[in-house]
Amino acid sequence: MKTEGPRFFTGEKYPAGHPLPESNHRCLANALHDTKSVSILMAWVIEDLGTSQRKFLGHTKKHCRSSKVTMKVEVSCFILLGLHAVVDLSSGIIHDPETNHSPINAAQYHSMPGKEHLEGAFQGALFMSNATLKNDNFGFNLYRLIANEHDDNVFFSPLCVSFALASMLLGTKGVTRDEILQSMDLHLLQDKDQPNLVPTVFKRIKDLITHNQELMIDQGNVAFIHEQFPVKESFLNMSKQYFDMEVLPVDFQNSTIAKDIVNQYIRKFTGGKIPKLYDSLDPQTKYILINYILFKGMWLYPFNKAFTEPTPFFINKYKKIKVPMMFKADEISSTVDKKLRCTVLKLPYRGNAAMLVVLPREEGDYGSIEDNLTGDLVQSWLAKMETRKTFLFFPKFTLDHRYEMGKLLQELGIQDLFSGSANFTELTDQRNMRLSEVTQRAMIEVNEKGTEASVVTGSEIVGHALPTTIRVERPFIFIIIEELLNSILFIGRVVNPIEQ
Known part of the structure; x- marks a missing residue:
């Protein structure tokens, strides 16, 4: 008997193996057939222990009380291609370009006399400029690690990684969350009264770049969730609010059908240019989050x-x-x-x-x-x-590269996320989860049209x-x-x- 998935945002049921519904995001698949484009996907996979393993571990628990059992969270990033304030990136200091006054930090800025008289737009511009430049530096730090390991062609999207990590902030707490913020140098932008300030920044970035009709960028998130995996409603609601995440329940215990569903979705919204992401899936998979960017554009002045x-x-x-x-x-x-x-x-x-x-x-x-x-x-x-x-x-030129980025992220200071002590309590009440792998695949084609x-x-x-x-x-x-x-x-x- 087929098991129907739970109800999520659309209120529709999604039987395992059923053809995928239309994406809620702007679809560029038709355009991808004829033009050069970019697409980015981050896929998170949470795996649970099998029943026999749980029985074995329960049987041996009294003999191994100090051992830890972990679920795996696997992340894949898949990419397919075709107002400025002065900011001190090392300290999060904001300079006032109009008055050339001495630098002030974010806390001083928010508490200084007369702040309430400043235009909200100016404050927002300063904040976004600060956050964007810090995010750019994170991208360059990651690029350096990749470049140091390769003497040949290199290509990747730092924005894809940043969007995925920002999505993780909604599901993590404690040291796990703090290390993500520290590695991205965004910890000084945090506000205890606004814990989701960083996701708000990335929502703003998403809104600005995707509303540019000439640039034609589409960014989104799709979650494939096992029917019985207890994801918190608050996480789903925030993921929808900040990242417009779609949710599709599937039966990962039937791993062949689940793999086909995920690959079918990828193949569909990339117009067939990416035929598949997975050759196989572990039957104990509980959750896959795909973060993607579709990026299509033309030279303003083409080559002949x-x-x-x-x-x-x-x-x-x-x-x-x-x-x-x-x-x-x-x-x-x-x-x-x-x-x-x-x-x-x-x-x-x-x-x-x-x-x-x-x-x-x-x-x-x-x-x-x-x-x-x-x-x-x-x-x-x-x-x-x-x-x-x-x-x-x-x-x-045409580039097509795939990178294992888990080790690189750990070198940048994101370590707890990959350990058995990773704190995913904002995502689920289940414990013992960790991030096991981060993979990014990137493609780009540059020609006379753009x-x-x-x-x-x-x-x-x-x-x-x-x-x-x-x-x-x-x-x-x-x-x-x-x-x-x-x-x-x-x-x-x-x-x-x-x-x-």
């Missing part, structure tokens, strides 16, 4: 396919290959960082976003740049850019100047940013454009 031709690309001083090199003559914003020995250019896309291309002066000289990447550095590059007529040679990026605004064009020629013909770093909040969406390194 007629000018794309095979051109040498120098991987290092001793090896060169032929790659499809695009070309265009355009007004392009760029700057030169003499200290880090690199050129930085900004390629505009429709919508408030941009791809920053960081080109080292010499082949393979990207290590020192990666070591120094921060939100402040990116902002200084943007502030110093000038727009001039440029002949740009830029390679087409990928996701940002639009250059407010720069003056230098008239009557001789064109500058920039040849991106050696390994480079790229950063895709959303410019309304200056939020880092994706970070990558291209060493070999024709190697995924």
Whole structure:
């Protein structure tokens, strides 16, 4: 007999094996067939002990009173691609750009005389700028750990990880929750009277980037929950409130059908570009949370396919290959960082976003740049850019990478989450849970029509100047940013454009 799932937000029952309902999120699947796009998924899997194991453990409990039994929480992140206040990131200090007064910390700011007369919008802008820059730094810290382990192409989405960790804040308490906030450097933004202030920040980020019709970003969460797993209603309500999470009950004891349901959902909303996430699921799985971003965009000024031709690309001083090199003559914003020995250019896309291309002066000289990447550095590059007529040679490339990120997150200080003492008491009354694995898969394709990026605004064009020629013909770093909040969406390194 088939068991029907419990009722959740939609009030509908979802029998195991039944075709998936339409997503409540804006669906980009049709567009994905014809355009380059980005999608990100984070999947959390909570596994319980089997019945026989519980009986065995109960039988041996009196002989092993000090041993601990844990459930596993597995997290996978899956990615598919195509107003500024000055903030001291190290201390959470806010500077007033209008008065140039001495720095004040968040507590002083909230208690200072006359605060009530400040515009709410200004306060919100300062807070969001602070939070966004701190989140960008978290992304760069994570990127450095990934880059240090790989000498070849690199690509991932820090925003996907941040959204997933922000979702975790709703289900965790104590040391588990504190370590997440500390690692993201968002602990100073916490308020005891507003415990969900950080999820509120990420809801604001989500609202701003997904309401940009030209940029076409869709971000959401889907939870697949075992029919008998006791998830707290308060967690479900908050997940819906902050992250618009959908809930789909499934029977994980029938692991084959459960696996097909999860993969069917992924295949559906990615237009078939991601055929599956799981080859198998443990029958003791209790909960899977998928966090995703769909990101589709076009160059503001596309490249002309007629000018794309095979051109040498120098991987290092001793090896060169032929790659499809695009070309265009355009007004392009760029700057030169003499200290880090690199050129930085900004390629505009429709919508408030941009791809920053960081080109080292010499082949393979990207290590020192990666070591120094921060939100402040990116902002200084943007502030110093000038727009001039440029002949740009830029390679087409496709990247497809998968990373095991659990160890990296632990290196950043998120350790209790992976231990048997992890505190998930805001998610469920069941104890002995831990996070066992975090995996991220990322894909991006860049061609003449575009990928996701940002639009250059407010720069003056230098008239009557001789064109500058920039040849991106050696390994480079790229950063895709959303410019309304200056939020880092994706970070990558291209060493070999024709190697995924």
